Amino acid sequence: MTANNAVFLSAQDVQSLLTLDDCIAAVEHAFRLHGEGNASPPAVLSMHAADGAFHIKAGILNLKRSYFAAKINGNFPENPTRSGLPTIQGVIALFDAANGSPLALMDSRDITAMRTAAATAVAAKFLARRDAHTLALCGCGDQGRVQVHALSRVRELRTVFTHDQHQQRAHNLAQQLARDLKIAVTPVDNLRAAVLKSDLCITCTTSQTPLLHKEDVAPGTFIAAVGADNPSKQELHPDLMAAAKIVVDVLDQCASMGDLHHALDAKAVTRASVHAGLGEIVAGKKPGRESLDEITIFDSTGMALQDVAAAAMVFEKWQAPRL
Numbered sequence: 009m010t011a012n013n014a015v016f017l018s019a020q021d022v023q024s025l026l027t028l029d030d031c032i033a034a035v036e037h038a039f040r041l042h043g044e045g046n047a048s049p050p051a052v053l054s055m056h057a058a059d060g061a062f063h064i065k066a067g068i069l070n071l072k073r074s075y076f077a078a079k080i081n082g083n084f085p086e087n088p089t090r091s092g093l094p095t096i097q098g099v100i101a102l103f104d105a106a107n108g109s110p111l112a113l114m115d116s117r118d119i120t121a122m123r124t125a126a127a128t129a130v131a132a133k134f135l136a137r138r139d140a141h142t143l144a145l146c147g148c149g150d151q152g153r154v155q156v157h158a159l160s161r162v163r164e165l166r167t168v169f170t171h172d173q174h175q176q177r178a179h180n181l182a183q184q185l186a187r188d189l190k191i192a193v194t195p196v197d198n199l200r201a202a203v204l205k206s207d208l209c210i211t212c213t214t215s216q217t218p219l220l221h222k223e224d225v226a227p228g229t230f231i232a233a234v235g236a237d238n239p240s241k242q243e244l245h246p247d248l249m250a251a252a253k254i255v256v257d258v259l260d261q262c263a264s265m266g267d268l269h270h271a272l273d274a275k276a277v278t279r280a281s282v283h284a285g286l287g288e289i290v291a292g293k294k295p296g297r298e299s300l301d302e303i304t305i306f307d308s309t310g311m312a313l314q315d316v317a318a319a320a321m322v323f324e325k326w327q328a329p330r331l
Contacts, residue, residue, distance in 0.1 A: 017114035017326060025325040028122055028158055031318050035126035036133075036290060038069060038317035039257075043287025046070070050312035052261060054238055060084030061238055067312035072324060074105035077316040079116050083237070085214045088149075095149065096120055100319045112323045116315075119322070121151055123314040125158035127257060127286070128210060128232040131306035133162045134289050134296030135255060136230035140207035141166040146199055146219055146243075147212035147235060148172035148181040155210045155234065156185055168193040169202035173213075200224045211235055211243040218245035218270075225251075227301040233267045234308045243267055244305065246276035252303040253283045255296075257311045266307040 017025070041047045050067035066078040081098030088095060098116040103109060132140075140163050145152050148170050156168060168185055170193060172178040178195040186193040196202045199219065203209050204226050211219055212234040225231065225248060233243050249271035259282060262268040271277045284294040286306065297304055 014110040015112045015323075015326065017112055017322060019115040019117060021326065022115055022118045022322055025322045026118065026122060026318060028126070028154070029161060030321055031122040032126040032129050032158060032161060034317040034321045035123055035314045036130045038311070038313040039127075039130060039287040039290045041069060041287075042311070042313055043285060043289070043291030043293060047313055050258065052312065054265070056238075057082075057084075059086055063237065063310075065310065065312035065315055067316045068105050069313055069316045069320065071317070071320050075111075075316055075320045076103040076105040077101065077312070077319045079120070079312065079315045081116055081120060100315060102319045102323055112319070112326075114319060114322060119315060119318045120310075121154045122158075123318045124151060124234060124308065124310060125154040126318075127308055127311070127314055128155055128234065128306065129158040129162045130290065131232060131255065131286055131308070132159055132208065132230055134286075135253075135304040135306060136163055136208055137228055137297065137300060140230060142169075142206045143167070143208040143210065144169045144171065144199070144202040144206040145210050145212075146171045147210075148174075148177040149212070151212045151234065152210070153181055153184065155212055155232070157188070159208065159210070160189055163208065165189065166191055169196045169206065170194070171196050171199045171202060203229070213243060214241060215243050216240050217242060218248075219243050220248055221245040222247040222251045224248070225303055227303065230304045230306075232306045232308060236266045236269070236307075237309055239265045239269055241265075242270045246271040246274035248303075249305065250276040250281070252305040253297075254281060254305050254307060255284050255286055255289065256282055256307045257286055257309055259285060261309040261311070262307045266309045267305075268307050
C-alpha cells in the first residue's frame with residue numbers, strides 16, 4: 009500500500025480476481041459504451057526498442073465510478089527463447105478519473121491476454137456464423153491458448169487445428185487444449201489447408217509478412233487478426249482484406265498499425281471500405297454478419313478501453329470484501 013492507499017496487485021492477485029467470462033462481459037460493455045459515443049476516444053503511444061517495443065494505451069470509462077487507466081507494456085518476441093521471460097510484460101495504473109487519485113498498480117500480463125481474447129469472443133459473437141464449429145489457430149503461444157478458450161465461450165468448438173512456426177509449440181498446445189476442452193485438436197504444418205477446412209480463424213503471431221491470402225480462405229469464414237499491433241507487423245494480405253467485411257476495434261489505430269494499415273498502403277481498400285467499428289455493432293448501430301457466405305475480418309489492435317474495463321473489474325473485486 010502507498011501513502012494514498014493505492015494498492016499493488018501482483019500477477020497472482022490478478023489471476024485470482026479476473027475470470028475469462030467476467031472479462032468478456034466487461035470488454036463487451038466497454039465496446040458498447042464506445043459504440044454509443046459514451047466513452048472518450050482512447051489513446052495509444054508506441055516506441056521501438058532494439059529487440060522489441062513499448063506500448064502505452066490509455067482511456068477513461070464511466071462504470072461504477074469514473075476510471076482512468078494507463079497500461080505500459082513491453083513486447084519482446086524473442087524473450088521466451090533468449091531469456092525465458094514472457095513476451096509481454098507490464099503494468100496498469102488505475103486512477104479515479106473524478107479526482108485524479110491513484111487507486112491501483114497491477115500486473116498487466118494476464119489482463120492483456122484475457123482482454124485481447126475477450127475482444128475476439130465479442131467479435132465472433134456478432135460476426136461468426138452461428139453454426140461455426142471448426143477453428144484454425146495460427147500462433148500457439150499463451151495468447152493463442154487464451155484465444156481458443158475465449159472463443160469456446162461463444163461458439164461450440166468441435167475441432168481445432170493448431171499451427172505455429174515452431175512445430176513443437178503447436179503440438180504442445182494441441183495436447184493442452186484437447187485435455188482442457190475435451191475436443192479434437194490437431195497440430196498441422198499446412199496452414200492454408202487447415203483454414204480452408206475451418207469456419208473460424210485466429211492469427212496471433214509476430215509475422216511481418218502475410219500469412220493468409222484471399223485464396224486461402226473459404227466463403228463464410230470469420231477471421232480475428234490479432235497479431236499486428238505495430239506498423240511493421242502483418243498477418244493478412246491486402247487482397248484478403250479487400251474481399252472481406254472489415255470490422256475494426258479502433259479505426260485510427262487499425263489504419264496506422266493493423267492489417268488495415270497495410271491494405272490502405274497497398275490501395276486495396278479505403279477507410280470507407282471498413283464496415284464498422286466493433287462498438288457500433290455491439291451497440292446495434294450497424295449490422296454484424298449479414299450472410300452465410302461473407303468473409304468477416306476483425307482487425308484487433310487492442311483498444312485501451314478494454315484495459316480500463318478489465319482493470320476496473322479486478323480492482324472492484326479486490327475492494328468488495330473490504331467494503
